[in-house]
Amino acid sequence: MKDKHITEILDNVSIAALSESELNGIRAHALECMPCRDAFEAARLSAVVIKSRVEATIEPSPFFQTRVMAALREQQAVESVPAMLRLWRSAKVLVSTMAVTTAALAVVSFIQPSTTPVAEQTASAYSAYSVIMDQNPDDQMSYEQVLSTIYEDDEDAR
Amino acid sequence: MDLDLARQAQAGDESAFAEIVRRYSPRVFSVASRFFRQRPLVEEAAQEVFLKAYTQLGSFEGRGSLEGWLTRIATNTCLNMVRSSKRRPELTVSDLTEDEQGWLEHQSAGDGGEPASVENSVVATDLADRLLSVLSPEDQQALLMIDGEQASIKEVAEATGWSESKVKVRAFRARRKVREAMEKLLSYKRAGSER
Numbered sequence: 408m409k410d411k412h413i414t415e416i417l418d419n420v421s422i423a424a425l426s427e428s429e430l431n432g433i434r435a436h437a438l439e440c441m442p443c444r445d446a447f448e449a450a451r452l453s454a455v456v457i458k459s460r461v462e463a464t465i466e467p468s469p470f471f472q473t474r475v476m477a478a479l480r481e482q483q484a485v486e487s488v489p490a491m492l493r494l495w496r497s498a499k500v501l502v503s504t505m506a507v508t509t510a511a512l513a514v515v516s517f518i519q520p521s522t523t524p525v526a527e528q529t530a531s532a533y534s535a536y537s538v539i540m541d542q543n544p545d546d547q548m549s550y551e552q553v554l555s556t557i558y559e560d561d562e563d564a565r
Numbered sequence: 566m567d568l569d570l571a572r573q574a575q576a577g578d579e580s581a582f583a584e585i586v587r588r589y590s591p592r593v594f595s596v597a598s599r600f601f602r603q604r605p606l607v608e609e610a611a612q613e614v615f616l617k618a619y620t621q622l623g624s625f626e627g628r629g630s631l632e633g634w635l636t637r638i639a640t641n642t643c644l645n646m647v648r649s650s651k652r653r654p655e656l657t658v659s660d661l662t663e664d665e666q667g668w669l670e671h672q673s674a675g676d677g678g679e680p681a682s683v684e685n686s687v688v689a690t691d692l693a694d695r696l697l698s699v700l701s702p703e704d705q706q707a708l709l710m711i712d713g714e715q716a717s718i719k720e721v722a723e724a725t726g727w728s729e730s731k732v733k734v735r736a737f738r739a740r741r742k743v744r745e746a747m748e749k750l751l752s753y754k755r756a757g758s759e760r
Binding site for chain 2: 417452456
């Protein structure tokens with residue numbers, strides 16, 4: 408072992424599982440080989456911290472059994488309720504809100520417009536026309552008036 | 566005995582299931598403690614294990630021990646919990662605390678004795694978590710069980726459901742990575758003390 412690097416051995420088995428003769432062989436090699444000495448030191452310290460980590464175990468509290476039994480009863484209670492009822496329980500607020508909103512929209516769409524007077528609608532249409540065309544429809548010229556105006560202009564020109 | 570208890574619990578006998586919880590919660594907590602260090606997380610995992618065990622009681626055939634069966638459920642449940650949570654950041658040597666540097670110095674100077682005080686144990690455990698963070702949750706478990714709890718390859722294979730060769734590969738890879746990470750910490754410590 409003295410001439411052979413020891414990193415393979417260190418990675419293959421836990422240091423705690425090595426026999427005393429194996430450890431002596433590793434130490435003898437590590438004395439003369441700097442990289443193996445560093446590797447052995449690191450493996451030794453790693454083993455110490457891992458042992459500490461495993462020893463840091465949390466014990467169950469005295470109430471743990473009660474807690475588990477309560478969680479189990481809760482789970483059984485949930486499972487005993489039919490699926491559709493569970494779905495309704497979780498979705499009833501959403502469904503009710505949607506129903507109220509739909510009803511409100513129906514009132515706004517079908518009842519509100521019929522209360523507006525017809526005359527007002529016409530007036531609005533006329534006002535829109537006058538705004539767009541920049542004239543009152545009553546002031547609009549007839550076809551004959553247009554023709555006579557054109558011909559009058561021609562005669563004046565001659 | 567285990568099988569009778571399991572059958573009674575499966576038949577709806579609450580006191581039988583309460584007895585299973587009472588008898589095996591130390592073992593389940595021990596498994597969960599390998600994965601988590603905070604009590605609320607360990608308790609949450611242990612509760613999840615027993616609720617799962619209750620629904621799967623029918624699959625326990627009594628060929629092995631109830632403790633072994635629960636250990637397997639606990640290991641897989643905790644592995645799933647760790648996988649679904651965010652991975653911890655990888656090891657950085659620059660953020661070694663003073664206590665950790667002191668602990669490494671003390672251990673390097675001595676002959677590797679056990680950490681003497683509670684404070685030392687906490688520092689060593691913190692260091693272990695720092696080193697283990699370079700590993701996957703599965704490799705961590707293989708290393709903690711074999712090198713920490715002195716479990717055999719066969720016992721790890723039974724507890725995890727992995728093949729024995731897979732356990733060996735995981736343990737080998739984990740040991741090498743942790744050793745290299747520790748070498749990195751030691752070289753950083755040396756460089757720091759030379760400055």
